[in-house]
Amino acid sequence: MNYLAHLYLSGDSDDIKLGNFIGDYVKGNKYQNYREMVAFGIRMHRSIDSFTDQHPDVKAFNKLLHPGFGRYSGIVSDIFFDHFLAANFHEYSVYSLRKFSKDAHRVFLSNFLLLPFRVQQFLPFLIHHKRLESYARRNTMFHVLEIMSSRTSLPSNSRWASEMLDQEYHQFESLFRSFFAEMVGFVESEFVVSISKPPTQLVLL
Numbered sequence: 001m002n003y004l005a006h007l008y009l010s011g012d013s014d015d016i017k018l019g020n021f022i023g024d025y026v027k028g029n030k031y032q033n034y035r036e037m038v039a040f041g042i043r044m045h046r047s048i049d050s051f052t053d054q055h056p057d058v059k060a061f062n063k064l065l066h067p068g069f070g071r072y073s074g075i076v077s078d079i080f081f082d083h084f085l086a087a088n089f090h091e092y093s094v095y096s097l098r099k100f101s102k103d104a105h106r107v108f109l110s111n112f113l114l115l116p117f118r119v120q121q122f123l124p125f126l127i128h129h130k131r132l133e134s135y136a137r138r139n140t141m142f143h144v145l146e147i148m149s150s151r152t153s154l155p156s157n158s159r160w161a162s163e164m165l166d167q168e169y170h171q172f173e174s175l176f177r178s179f180f181a182e183m184v185g186f187v188e189s190e191f192v193v194s195i196s197k198p199p200t201q202l203v204l205l
Helices: 003-008 014-025 028-033 036-054 056-087 097-110 117-128 138-151 158-190
Strands: none
Touching (some): 003 097, 028 036, 097 117
16 A cells, blocks of 8 residues: 555544554564554554455456566555545545645654654655645656656556556456455454544535
8 A cells, every 4th residue: 555545544643644654664673662653553554565465356456567567566556546545535535635635744744753764855755746635646646656667676667557547447446446445444443443434425624
């Protein structure tokens, strides 16, 4: 899962959001260096990633991407997941995507000194470019893939990803919806986190 999904699955707790946001950058038992609920969020992040990696819908999602990205398909899936969540955020949250993103920025900035150094480095870029909101736009995903391919071992294949998404958009979205519904249930039952979901189509705050 990518940033937006991890934040959404954290519920309304600032500390859990913070822990979930930095989870990839805190290795081993170093989570013990953080206050209780931030550490809880870090451990929750790891469980979310484990649940994701083992889910059959995610494996099917990755299989569609495998011809273009091979063993890096899961990285691309994470970015696609954030797109589907952002594009349909009104179906998953009582908050607008903009309000949710601004609140997340507040959490990050008010706890800036707690962030791992690598997170401190990219946070200004994330906030300035409204990265959490921008995932609702499809072109943002491909821009992110291009940046990642220039800095990591991710294959430079964003054009293929764009064509594949056009071709299989409904299948990708169907797999995401099926998987994410189970993910929300897993998080709420396993971690007793309450996510502010709209029971029906509600007016956004």
